[in-house]
Amino acid sequence: MIQVTLPAHLRTLARVEGDVAVEVEGQATLRSVLDALEAQYPMLRGTIRDHVTQQRRPFLRFFACQEDWSLEPPDTPLPDAVVRGTEPLMIVGAIAGG
Amino acid sequence: MSKVRVLVGTRKGAFILSSDGKREKWGVSGPHFAGWEIYHMKGSPVDPDRLYASQSSGWFGQVIQRSSDGGKTWETPGGEKLPRPGEFPAGASNKFVYDVSSASGKPLTTHQWYDGTQHPWEFKRVWHLEPSLTDAETVYAGVEDAAIFRSTDGAVSWQELSGLRGHGTGPKWQPGAGGMCLHSIVLDRSDPQRMFIAISAAGAFRTDDGGATWKPINRGLKSQYIPDPHAEVGHCVHHIAMHPARPGVLYMQKHWDVMRSDNAGDLWQEVSGNLPTDFGFVIDVHAHEPETIYVVPIKSDSEHFPMDGKLRVYRSRSGGNEWEPLTKGLPQSDCYVNVLRDAMAVDSLDSCGVYFGTTGGQVYASRDSGDNWAPIVHDLPAVLSVEVQTIA
Numbered sequence: 475m476i477q478v479t480l481p482a483h484l485r486t487l488a489r490v491e492g493d494v495a496v497e498v499e500g501q502a503t504l505r506s507v508l509d510a511l512e513a514q515y516p517m518l519r520g521t522i523r524d525h526v527t528q529q530r531r532p533f534l535r536f537f538a539c540q541e542d543w544s545l546e547p548p549d550t551p552l553p554d555a556v557v558r559g560t561e562p563l564m565i566v567g568a569i570a571g572g
Numbered sequence: 573m574s575k576v577r578v579l580v581g582t583r584k585g586a587f588i589l590s591s592d593g594k595r596e597k598w599g600v601s602g603p604h605f606a607g608w609e610i611y612h613m614k615g616s617p618v619d620p621d622r623l624y625a626s627q628s629s630g631w632f633g634q635v636i637q638r639s640s641d642g643g644k645t646w647e648t649p650g651g652e653k654l655p656r657p658g659e660f661p662a663g664a665s666n667k668f669v670y671d672v673s674s675a676s677g678k679p680l681t682t683h684q685w686y687d688g689t690q691h692p693w694e695f696k697r698v699w700h701l702e703p704s705l706t707d708a709e710t711v712y713a714g715v716e717d718a719a720i721f722r723s724t725d726g727a728v729s730w731q732e733l734s735g736l737r738g739h740g741t742g743p744k745w746q747p748g749a750g751g752m753c754l755h756s757i758v759l760d761r762s763d764p765q766r767m768f769i770a771i772s773a774a775g776a777f778r779t780d781d782g783g784a785t786w787k788p789i790n791r792g793l794k795s796q797y798i799p800d801p802h803a804e805v806g807h808c809v810h811h812i813a814m815h816p817a818r819p820g821v822l823y824m825q826k827h828w829d830v831m832r833s834d835n836a837g838d839l840w841q842e843v844s845g846n847l848p849t850d851f852g853f854v855i856d857v858h859a860h861e862p863e864t865i866y867v868v869p870i871k872s873d874s875e876h877f878p879m880d881g882k883l884r885v886y887r888s889r890s891g892g893n894e895w896e897p898l899t900k901g902l903p904q905s906d907c908y909v910n911v912l913r914d915a916m917a918v919d920s921l922d923s924c925g926v927y928f929g930t931t932g933g934q935v936y937a938s939r940d941s942g943d944n945w946a947p948i949v950h951d952l953p954a955v956l957s958v959e960v961q962t963i964a
Contacts, residue, residue: 516651517635534631567631
């Protein structure tokens with residue numbers, strides 16, 4: 475199971491506490507993990523990436539194993555530690571606004 | 573005994589203020605959706621326990637919330653988990669996609685940008701939700717960039733009424749300081765096919781065929797800040813209101829000017845009269861007196877606060893032109909809040925209640941048509957919208 479860390483507001487929206495675990499069939503990539511996350515928590519659709527373009531929302535970024543994955547192509551395989559579930563895929567909201 | 577429920581959208585969540593018909597003691601529920609901007613929340617006239625709320629954030633975009641128990645619990649329509657993994661629900665309550673289908677004439681054009689160049693339409697948020705007068709599952713959404721959407725399945729899925737942007741004047745629409753928003757939707761009880769909407773900054777529009785086609789209704793408006801002050805479109809309308817019993821009579825708070833139309837928007841006349849300033853955002857009509865209207869004058873378009881630090885509601889009992897200040901119970905010194913366009917509403921009890929919210933976080937209520945005021949709450953986040961339900 476892949477662990478995903480959500481920003482606080484999305485945890486509230488999804489009605490979960492702490493990290494969520496998702497199962498991915500086939501290769502674990504940003505796209506496949508987000509697909510699985512949105513299938514498990516449909517209320518998150520549109521809040522992380524655009525409904526139509528599938529582009530990451532501008533004030534969110536993706537981190538894995540202390541690396542910024544935000545600009546990686548969405549079908550790039552995620553690190554082994556994320557696949558094994560020992561490191562989370564982190565979805566992080568920009569610290570901005572009032 | 574009747575109850576009153578005041579639905580308050582703020583910069584940091586939603587609040588529901590409840591009272592019995594005496595309107596003396598109020599309970600406060602919230603914040604719902606804490607930390608999110610709630611641009612608007614409104615109840616169905618058919619089923620008062622059915623509420624719709626527009627929840628948005630610069631980080632996470634748009635979410636639509638729905639309640640079936642008067643706001644005690646909420647759900648994201650279409651957001652429920654399905655039994656089989658990988659199977660998506662048919663709907664997506666926050667999916668607002670502009671219509672580019674060939675069947676409806678590919679109305680997605682460009683609009684005018686701040687610098688005068690053309691700019692593509694981009695969905696940003698829902699400003700206003702208007703539940704149907706006859707069906708609790710049908711609701712309209714006014715969005716930024718300006719368009720109107722309709723849901724007939726309780727906000728699970730949305731379809732654009734693209735005839736509005738298909739009118740052909742889209743390239744002349746432009747955003748105001750708050751964005752290019754469709755902020756007012758007025759339904760006509762006497763004619764289910766007729767609706768009015770208003771856009772900043774395009775103007776007011778009317779449909780007489782249930783939203784298939786629209787016409788601009790801006791004749792008589794005069795806006796000195798656009799190249800042609802009498803243009804067909806381009807006017808920065810801030811809000812429009814109508815009394816249910818007088819469907820042909822519309823009232824408008826424009827950027828500057830308070831206006832009135834007696835022929836469903838075909839022609840407007842200015843009724844600013846003796847107002848100290850005719851800039852403002854809100855306008856509303858008394859529940860039982862169709863010629864009694866309310867505005868909150870704001871100093872100017874560069875100073876968005878009341879004149880002289882005095883928060884005054886102005887009431888006209890003659891449908892405009894002759895206005896009286898209402899001050900009892902409102903701060904009359906050092907008050908520099910704003911009252912935004914969707915932040916005034918009335919109840920329909922025998923002695924009409926009038927309510928408005930401020931950017932300072934106060935919600936003021938009057939139980940006597942505006943003669944006397946008192947705050948229900950005074951330390952909420954900045955208030956974006958106020959709606960009132962009178963529940964028998």
